[in-house]
Amino acid sequence: MRRFTTTLAIAATLFASSTAFAQSDAQSGSDTDWPTRPINVIIGASPGGDTDFNARTFAQYFEQVTGQSMVVTNTPGGGATIATSAVRDADPDGYTILFGHTGHLIVAEVSGLADYGLDAFEICCVPAVDQGAVIVTSSASGIESVEDLVSQTKESPDSVIYGTELGGYSHLQGLMLQNQTEAQMRLVDTGSAAEKIAALLGGRIQVAGIAYGAVQDYVEGGQMNVIGQPNDARNPLIGDIPTFAEQDIDFVMTNPYIIAFPKGTDQAIVDKMGEIAEEISEIPEYAEALEQGFKQPVSFMPRDEAVTRLNEIRDRYMDYRDELQASR
Incomplete structure (x- = not known):
C-alpha cells in the first residue's frame, strides 16, 4: 500500500509538471512541451574564456526562465571542429545544442578545418554579439597607435x-x-587568449586580438596599449577607444554568438528556444552580467535575421580563404 501511495505521488508530481509546461506553451503560442529535461550544451572552447562565459551566463538564465538546467560541456580543440562535429552528429531531439560563434561555424569552414558550415545545422538565433574585442600591443613594443604599427x-x-x-x-x-593597414606582421600561433596575454607580457609577441575584459587591468596598469576596436560603432562599455573605422581603416569584425541544433531538429523546438533566448535578453540582470563579465552590450537576433547576418559574414570572410588555408 505504501509503494502504491508513493507511485501515485510521483505520478501526480509528473502530471503537475507536464501541465505547467503545457500552460506555459499555450501562453507563448508554442506547440511543444520542450524542454522537459536538462539540455546538453557543447562549446568548442576552454573554460574561462568569452564563449564559456556567454554560454554559462545564458544557461543560468535559461534555467530561471524554463526551470530546466543546461549542462555546459567544454570541448576545445581542432578549431572547435570537435564540438561542432559532436553536435552535427547528435540525435536531433532538441537536447543537444551548440553554443558557438562565427569562428566555430564560419571561420573553420573558410579555413578548411571543417568541410561543413552553417547549412549543416538548424540555426536558432544569435543570443549575443561579442563587441568587446580589441587589438592590443605590449607597451614594451613602443606601438601605441595604428600609425606606430605601420x-x-x-x-x-x-x-x-x-x-x-x-x-x-x-x-x-x-x-x-x-x-x-598594410602593416606586414609575422603571424605566429601562440594559442589561447591566456597564452597570448602571457606572450605579450613576456615580450614574445607584440600584437594580438583579445577581449578587452581580459586585458583591462594590464591596459590600466600600463603594460599594454589598445590601438582600436573592430566594431562598426564604439562599444561604450570599453571606454574611450576609437574604432578602426574612425581611423579610416575598413576593419570591422564583430563576432555574433550562435545557438544551433543538429539538422532535422523539430522546428517547434528551434522556435521555442528562440523565444526563450529573446526573453532572456530582456532580463536586466542578464544584461548587467554581460556588461560586468566581458564589457558586452546585450543583443539578440531572431532566426531569419541571424541567418542573413551570418551569411553576409561568411561571404566577406571567403575573401580570405586562400590565405587562411595556406597557413595549414
Whole structure:
C-alpha cells in the first residue's frame, strides 16, 4: 500500500509538471512541451574564456526562465571542429545544442578545418554579439597607435609578431588588420587568449586580438596599449577607444554568438528556444552580467535575421580563404 501511495505521488508530481509546461506553451503560442529535461550544451572552447562565459551566463538564465538546467560541456580543440562535429552528429531531439560563434561555424569552414558550415545545422538565433574585442600591443613594443604599427613594420619588415591561433578567428583578425593597414606582421600561433596575454607580457609577441575584459587591468596598469576596436560603432562599455573605422581603416569584425541544433531538429523546438533566448535578453540582470563579465552590450537576433547576418559574414570572410588555408 505504501509503494502504491508513493507511485501515485510521483505520478501526480509528473502530471503537475507536464501541465505547467503545457500552460506555459499555450501562453507563448508554442506547440511543444520542450524542454522537459536538462539540455546538453557543447562549446568548442576552454573554460574561462568569452564563449564559456556567454554560454554559462545564458544557461543560468535559461534555467530561471524554463526551470530546466543546461549542462555546459567544454570541448576545445581542432578549431572547435570537435564540438561542432559532436553536435552535427547528435540525435536531433532538441537536447543537444551548440553554443558557438562565427569562428566555430564560419571561420573553420573558410579555413578548411571543417568541410561543413552553417547549412549543416538548424540555426536558432544569435543570443549575443561579442563587441568587446580589441587589438592590443605590449607597451614594451613602443606601438601605441595604428600609425606606430605601420611605420615599425615598414622600417623592419616581419619584426612585429602578431599572436594568433592559426586557422581560427584571431588568425582572420590578423589577416584583415594586416590587409587593411598594410602593416606586414609575422603571424605566429601562440594559442589561447591566456597564452597570448602571457606572450605579450613576456615580450614574445607584440600584437594580438583579445577581449578587452581580459586585458583591462594590464591596459590600466600600463603594460599594454589598445590601438582600436573592430566594431562598426564604439562599444561604450570599453571606454574611450576609437574604432578602426574612425581611423579610416575598413576593419570591422564583430563576432555574433550562435545557438544551433543538429539538422532535422523539430522546428517547434528551434522556435521555442528562440523565444526563450529573446526573453532572456530582456532580463536586466542578464544584461548587467554581460556588461560586468566581458564589457558586452546585450543583443539578440531572431532566426531569419541571424541567418542573413551570418551569411553576409561568411561571404566577406571567403575573401580570405586562400590565405587562411595556406597557413595549414
